[in-house]
Amino acid sequence: MGQLRKSISDMRITPSRKKGSDWMADLKIRNEKVAAEEKRLNELFFDLADDKKKVVSGLVTQAARLKILLDEMWIDISEKGDYELFSQSENQIPYERERPVAKQYNARDQSYQRIIKQLTDYLPEEKRDAAASAALDGSDLL
Numbered sequence: 001m002g003q004l005r006k007s008i009s010d011m012r013i014t015p016s017r018k019k020g021s022d023w024m025a026d027l028k029i030r031n032e033k034v035a036a037e038e039k040r041l042n043e044l045f046f047d048l049a050d051d052k053k054k055v056v057s058g059l060v061t062q063a064a065r066l067k068i069l070l071d072e073m074w075i076d077i078s079e080k081g082d083y084e085l086f087s088q089s090e091n092q093i094p095y096e097r098e099r100p101v102a103k104q105y106n107a108r109d110q111s112y113q114r115i116i117k118q119l120t121d122y123l124p125e126e127k128r129d130a131a132a133s134a135a136l137d138g139s140d141l142l
Contacts, residue, residue: 030068037064045122052122059119066112073105 041060048056082102085094120128 033068033071034061034064037067041119044127045119047124048122056119056122059115063112063115063119066108066115070105070108070112073101073108076101077105 038060041063045053045056045060077099080099082098083096084099086097087094
């Protein structure tokens with residue numbers, strides 16, 4: 001368990017909490033992950049007409065960014081849970097509330113799903129059928 005926790009912690013990138021050159025190094029890693037995800041998605045859309053590629057390009061970039069953010073948030077939620085004890089002051093009894101990262105995760109996940117749906121709609125019919133069956137059997141086409 002200790003080794004798993006260490007490897008999960010190594011994957012998380014939280015630049016907003018880091019200072020100096022560490023933050024820049026983490027940002028570089030995040031950008032590399034986004035670029036790799038963009039490349040993966042672009043390979044699915046390589047045979048589109050040029051006019052459609054221009055439209056799809058922005059969706060692919062945003063989908064890649066959201067995917068990396070969702071992966072990072074999922075690690076945090078997996079380690080710390082969806083809920084936390086919270087109190088407005090020392091005098092109040094703490095109560096459980098949904099962690100802000102869990103709320104953000106849900107909102108970003110909805111955005112990601114909408115973008116993936118839009119991207120899937122641009123796929124040719126034969127690829128769209130493959131995407132639909134991949135969604136049903138749990139494989140990861142998109």
